[in-house]
Amino acid sequence: MLKIFLVEDEIVIREGIRNNVDWEKEGFFFAGCASDGEMAYPMILKERPDILITDIRMKAYVLSSFLCSIGGICYCMNTMSASVAQATGLEMDAIASSVIGGTLLTGGVGNVFGSFFGVLITGTISTLVKTNGKLLSSWSSIAVAALLCFFIVLQSIFAMVKAKKK
Numbered sequence: 368m369l370k371i372f373l374v375e376d377e378i379v380i381r382e383g384i385r386n387n388v389d390w391e392k393e394g395f396f397f398a399g400c401a402s403d404g405e406m407a408y409p410m411i412l413k414e415r416p417d418i419l420i421t422d423i424r425m426k427a428y429v430l431s432s433f434l435c436s437i438g439g440i441c442y443c444m445n446t447m448s449a450s451v452a453q454a455t456g457l458e459m460d461a462i463a464s465s466v467i468g469g470t471l472l473t474g475g476v477g478n479v480f481g482s483f484f485g486v487l488i489t490g491t492i493s494t495l496v497k498t499n500g501k502l503l504s505s506w507s508s509i510a511v512a513a514l515l516c517f518f519i520v521l522q523s524i525f526a527m528v529k530a531k532k533k
Contacts, residue, residue, distance in 0.1 A: 368391075368394060368395060368396045369394065369395050369396070369417040369418055370395070370396050370398040370414060370415070370416040370417050370418070371390065371395045371396065371397055371398060371416055371417070371418045371419075371420065372398045372399055372400065372401075372407070372410070372411055372414060372416035372418070372419050372420070373385060373397075373399075373400040373401075373420045373421075374400065374401050374402075374403070374404065374407045374419070374420065374421045374422065375400065375402070375420075375421075375422045376402055376403055376422055377422075378402070380422075381400055381402065384420070385397065385400055395418070398414040398416045399414055442454060460489065460511075463485075463489060463511055463512075463514075463515045464482060464485040464486040464488075464489045465477065465481075465482045465485055466485070466515055466518050466519065466522075467485035467488055467489060467511075467514055467515060467518050468480075468481035468482040468483065468484050468485025468486070468488075469481035469482075469484075469485070470482055470485075471522055471526075472519065472522065473526075488514070489511050489514075492507055492510045492511055492514070493507040493511070495507075496510065
């Protein structure tokens, strides 16, 4: 029987996992749980579990929150205003940049470098349209939307080819 140890900071999730899984029926022995790494480390050394379940996304969420707050501060400093209404619609630009950079809408595929290149592509399109002088500024949104539709169709084709291979 394999020993399992759980480290989760949210008590509802920790207790839910611990109490709602029939560990013995599944062939595991639940060795224990802890709310953070400092508390878990001595218990892990004592119990020597075979499988350690941890909340690894917590660090990603903290980093994401920190970077979002820095971005918000920079945006407020750039516009000299703290009005929330000024950034309306920018979340769609972020999603479009990520998808154009290769991140799947379904998740699980993509990386930071692809998203970075997606931002560069959408920024280049926007700059070219704005510096042209003959086109309305709405054409940059139209061009990005067309490119986004193209990449969504391309992702769908790749998903169908991948499903056929299985």
